[in-house]
Amino acid sequence: MSLLSDLINLNLSDCTEKIIAEYTWVGGSGMDLRSKARTLSGPVSDPSKLPKWNYDGSSTGQAPGEDSEVILYPQAIFRDPFRRGNNILVMCDAYTPAGEPIPTNKRCNAAKIFSHPDVLAEEPWFGIEQEYTLLQKDVNWPIGWPLGGYPGPQGPYYCGVGVDKAFGRDIVDSHYKACLYAGINIGGINGEVMPGQWEFQVGPAVGISAGDELWVARYILERITEIAGVVLSFDPKPIQGDWNGAGAHTNYSTKSMRDDGGYEVIKKAIEKLGQRHKEHIAAYGEGNERRLTGRHETADINTFLWGVANRGASIRVGRDTEKAGNGYFEDRRPASNIDPYVVTSMIAETTILWKP
């Protein structure tokens, strides 16, 4: 395939000013990523300078066939790690021709919350720990697992090394570099407790950019697993039994929390989250009840519990934060299949805007 690679890797900057822009959006299920590419006349770095586009919403469950155009509004630009050169990835959200966000567009509402003056003043930072599972194509069984059976119990795999303990590191490492190349704020990676499961972290990112960066990081990951011939799963409990689930722990702080005396602000914020536990849980991912059991480093879905250094809690405050009297906290409830626009904006809304 080297000849094919020669063509895929052609550096067009030598023969044309034109660039390729891959427009990316979230489809009708709220988790399916879609993308298509177009040629533009020259390099672009400002999303507001990119043209709007449209797609066939009747093919993604987002519009009827006789009125199928859905409009794409470019919101964020990243460098394309696959095409490189001046080529770009463009994260978009979707609107009707009349200019209304379509029902599956969660970014629009999140952007409204993040532009509220009280929220802006608090500069909300997010760090999202995205867990995911890699599955063998066709059988949809985790990679590295024997067909028709199971690997040895959890223990050796968390941050493990070795052919019998780490499955799929080439995907994880290429994703890490590809994201850094793209301009995504990827904070780190690690192998997870369940074999074949991994985690990457995005952040700290301010406000709406947390959602943009996580969605593009997910897109880059699925493009990479596509190349590797492996299936990507964001299911929160991919294998029943004594196997960890997959979450998207969301770390959060505001200006006040990061300042002296911030620990008190943190406690008040956690209290408010506790009062809206059911509402948050409803927005924290489909199938989360299979994962939040109270076992496997989770708190039971019906319980709201917080504690310092407690991984069995709904919300965990780090020892650093407790010691310094300021910092951030970790909401451990969100599942791996959350929409980050929904979760980040809801945390900001509850802790900054909502009055009990």
Added chain:
Amino acid sequence: MSLLNDLINLNLSETTEKIIAEYIWIGGSGMDLRSKARTLPGPVTDPAKLPKWNYDGSSTDQAPGDDSEVILYPQAIFKDPFRRGNNILVMCDAYTPGGDPIPTNKRYNAAKIFSHPHVVSEEPWYGIEQEYTLLQKDSRWPLGWPLGGFPGPQGPYYCGVGADKSFGRDIVDAHYKACLYAGVNISGINGEVMPGQWEFQVGPAVGISAGDELWIARYILERITEIAGVVLSFDPKPIPGDWNGAGAHTNYSTKSMRADGGIHVIKKAIEKLGLRHKDHIAAYGEGNERRLTGRHETANINTFVWGVANRGASIRVGRDTEKAAKGYFEDRRPASNMDPYVVTSMIAETTILWKP
């Protein structure tokens, strides 16, 4: 294969002035592309400066054995993305030694129409959306489909990402860059509704160049699938049943349509096309009756219906055009195996020259 690639990728510019020109033409079926190469003494950018050539028409069903020479007239030059350097691809059309176009030469008549003064002054622009299906070699079953079975139903594949949703992206991405390198006006690509089916768009291109560029893009695509070991199909309904067909939707505008008030010119043009529906359908591709059923985003082959944003229509006008009261329209009837010289010139002829 690295040693072979070293030789294929030799940069001859350092050792010789000579270049290689790959002459390309359409064979006797009207869809089979043929090509052969010759050495020329130095770089050439003007097709008029290239020598005419000839080939054995009795081997392509275009001449009898006892009088087999068919003459190739060079018509358009593109950079060769496979040989690179100063090497070129040359799109040709075919003539008898007496200087008459042979029966399968559709370019000749198209060029006549496009040089008619009324057509020239209207500056007809075309954007052609070429759909195609990739098939596994030998079994001829679509790429990514299980042998002896079917993938899950259509839904996840349109613009999809991931090893279980997107089959053959390396071919598509190599083709995109190769075409840009060659100087083909390729404006975008996307994964299609049926898994293993893709689309690229060529345009906007003026007059006869739309046909030249689409044929060269098809040639480059088939060279790339040859490298990848995959079969290229332009059949308009490769798999019967609840699977989309493959079309070559042709977007079209004239100077009058692009000017203020153009929407009225558009409506008149669509009306004329409606009056010649049967004649157009006869020229829009073999086997199109298997595709134009009224289902799967098509209009029934016997019906002529047009509408704004309606993907079930014969002709679709975009919302942008409706709103601006000028622009272009999309003829959704042509099949993937149409001859672009025929279709583009016929649309120009009917809308600009023909009087009901």
